[in-house]
Amino acid sequence: MLRIILLCLLVAGCSSVESLPENLPPAPDLSTVATVLKNVAAEAHFAEPVEILDPIRAPPISLSPWLICLRSGKSEESKRLT
Numbered sequence: 001m002l003r004i005i006l007l008c009l010l011v012a013g014c015s016s017v018e019s020l021p022e023n024l025p026p027a028p029d030l031s032t033v034a035t036v037l038k039n040v041a042a043e044a045h046f047a048e049p050v051e052i053l054d055p056i057r058a059p060p061i062s063l064s065p066w067l068i069c070l071r072s073g074k075s076e077e078s079k080r081l082t
Contacts, residue, residue, distance in 0.1 A: 027055040047074040
């Protein structure tokens with residue numbers, strides 16, 4: 001019985017952890033980073049047309065708070081490379 005009570009207290013203690021407040025900067029505007037994205041696509045030798053996704057929030061462990069995915073839309077095979 002004592003084990004059950006201790007287990008319940010342990011679980012209750014873990015559930016009271018509050019999430020950290022987020023100071024996330026606003027997502028980058030694609031029109032302002034278009035030149036950089038074009039250079040990245042050229043350096044990676046992506047075939048035209050290059051598809052750009054809207055910024056997505058990066059995992060908390062990432063150094064950058066936002067990710068922008070690029071890929072070539074030339075063929076179905078090229079669409080698999082991001």
